Amino acid sequence: MGKHQLGEFEEVVMLTVAILTDEAYGFAIIEEMEKRLNRKVSIGALQTVLRRLEKKGYLSSEMGEATAVRGGKRKRFFHLTSAGKNVLQETKEQRLGLWNAVPEFVVKFSY
């Protein structure tokens, strides 16, 4: 299924959404990614990817309840769809397949 290729950032975002399960909304995803991966993520970059993934059908979203914080704005929670799960799985297998094909000495020398 070669046509479903995930970009690196897309993959990371989807994995983070998976990690956060029910608490995956915009800002939480950013926090999580910054914490785990030690990289800066802008809202713009993240939101664009989230919407794109949603359009592709890998993510679904629903609005939460309004709270007093964040200016009274509701959160949008993202979930992996089954298509999303499949594509993540596929990506993982592709990577593993590649890793397994690398001769052992090359990996050793590279470290």
Added chain:
Amino acid sequence: MNKPNQISPPRWSLKFFRWFCHPDYAEDIEGDLFERFEKRTIENRAAKWLFTLDVLKLFRPGIIKPITGSQKLNNYDMFKNYFKIGLRNIRRHKTFSSLNIAGLSVGIASCILILIYVNNELSYDTYNSNYETTYRVIHYYGQQGEAPDYTSLPTNEYQVWGNAPVAPAMQQFFPEIDKVFRFTSDASWLFSYNSITYSESDVLFADSTAFDIFDWKVIAGNPKTALERPNTVVLTPRLAEKYFGSENPMGKSIIMDNQDPFEVTGVVEVPTNSHFSFNGLISMSTFRNSRPQIFDSWGYVDFYTYFTLKPGTSIEQVQEKVPEFLEANFPNDFNYHIKFEPLSDAYLHSEAGRQPGPVGSMGSIYIFTSVALFILLIACINFMNLSTAQSVERAKEVAIRKTIGSHREALIYQFLVEAILVTFIASILAAVFVIFGHSLLETISGKTLPIDWLFTPQNALLALGGILFIGIAAGSYPAFALSTFKPVTVLKGSFKTSSKGIWLRKSLVILQFSLSIILLAGAAVVSSQLDYLQKYDLGFDSEQMLAVDFGYDDLVQQKREFIKQEFLKHKDVEIVSVSRAVPGDFFPNAGTGVADPVSGEIVYKGPAIYEVDEDFIPAYKMNMVAGRNFSDDFPLDSANALILNESAARLFGYPNPADIIGKSFRQWGREGKVVGVVEDFNYVSLHEDVEPLSLRFGTRFNVSTISVKLKSDDFSKTIAELENIWQGIVPHRPFDTRFVDQNFNAQYESDERFGMIFTTFSGLAIFVACLGLFGLTIYSTSQRNKEIGVRKVMGASITQIIALLSRDFLTLFIIALAISVPLSWYVMNSWLDGFAYRISLGVEVYAVSALITLLVAFITMSFKTVNAALSNPIESLRDE
């Protein structure tokens, strides 16, 4: 977290975000932004700035709302639909569409071409950066002794051509004046460089301040010093190339008039939209060195004076002090006055006489603009007529659309979009026509018409606006009329074109043909007036008269008698005369005094002056009405005789020419008796009456032209032989010839060009009107197809049917005639009033133009009517 002293995110960034963000995403993203901001305010001082940065990073395609808002999507589709239907309709009704497009494109192209021409006329002298602050002096030289009220003196009594000392005197007297510049009237000079020798016309003496006032394009040389030293000359690029080719002309010497070497100190190009032009400029100091006394003489007239004002001063301030100025500077009570005229009036609005170059006419600008509007109007009317004519066919479409649920506005848009589409196609075609027509217009108008000013963003917008405007104007009637149809009436089949529609269509046709007849009659009047001028008996005969110019050449002047005799020996030469100028040339005026008929005192007037020899009057076949011509039998004629024309005799108070013979005169240092009176002849243009003229004997130094009357069949051969004789006597001087009648007619050139432009565009107008008529004929014959069939079956002849089909039009035509003739008569009469010698407007002009219009109209219609009349009735009756 809700602390009372909480800072809020930057307002403008938030507003910006809310404006651009896709509405579906706005809420949760805004929440994220807030959350991040709140968190940052605790740990980071730059939170506000980071917030803005975040907002800016959100400004990307995935987040921004679509340009066509979701709520407008429906309209957008409708427009797409209008466009598609419009194109289909254009393609389906090929004849009507092409008639429409052809008419409109010709109309638009004519409009643009006329706009290019008019814009060029209006742009004269605007290239000067001092355009607003530059003025020129206009002078009044009145009869001595009289003292008119100068404030009420009309401007046309003044002349631009004036004296030399006024310029430095003004510079000294008026603190408001910044720079003053003078130049002289043009003259011909002989230019020689190496072996190349030509006589060059339009060479002026000019002050060194020329470039302070006029922004001519300086190609080489220092504008500050180019005209300072004596014996320096500034050339136009054309002359520079003619004499020096690819060499650098700067610093080279040109031998002028076979005498002094002049140094070339500059090359300048005069823009084509300058109210005076030249081929070369010679420094004023050269002139001053040769004739210094002129520069102090207030009576010697040969200079045009221009000046600029200092910033913050006004011409009124200067004008106010003129009486003071004249009192302080003017040596005597010679009846003299000055006024000022802004440079912006020099080309189009100057009434003063003796202009330094050709002037334009506001009148023709108005006329051309109206012609342009007429053509466009006729084209728009075509469009309206054809659209309404088609309405029966379109009515069904409208009714079905309405039944399905179309709003009236939607239908209006539909028709407007169609009209705009047609206009758009027509304007593209018009652009092509303009490209071809432009060079043609340049040829007809004899001017360089720049078009680079057209290609600016503003004009592109203007063009779009124009297309919209014309489209809406032409499409408005069909749009509003057709969209009112009641679907029930139409679909039941009882619908016929409303009588109101027919009435409107008829009045529009009347309007079209009124305009056409006005234009055609105008063209006819203009051309017959020009014809009249060409054939008018001027009072002298210049046919086959060859003029040889030698520009006051000293050697030629010395040998003039010998040249005359040698020329006369040639078998093709009838008579030879030497004079200062020939009719149609430039001539000066002179203060001339003649004894008053009653008191016998010398009274001074300022008639024009010709300097001639004894053969001049017979050579040009002028008639003496009293006294005698100059003659060899009276050797003192060159010192004490004067001939006047009838007008001059009247001017001096002698209505009967014979009475003035033998009276004393004084003129330019000569005194003696008036010996003859010549019959009035038109030595200027027929725009004016014959002005007073005096003819004096031209002594050696005052002649510059030889007139040779030829009686040859082969002019080029005769001229070549005469040139041989000339070269044998004065080889240094080129044999510079022209025919006097051609030269004289050259002054009607601007009239002729006006006539040609006018005729061309009138023709186009009629063409466009005929396109419309053709379309209507197609329509009406197709409407009456069945009627024609029945009539033919009943035994109607072809002629009867053609007459039937044309009869309606004839009525309209007669009404159009009744409207247009009085209008045109009024307009053309006022145009003719600009000529002192004019045709009287007769019935013939209108009869001819009405006949032509009628003929063209019938021929146009006959393409269709004859066809319809000849067709087999079975064809039209069969399809039940």
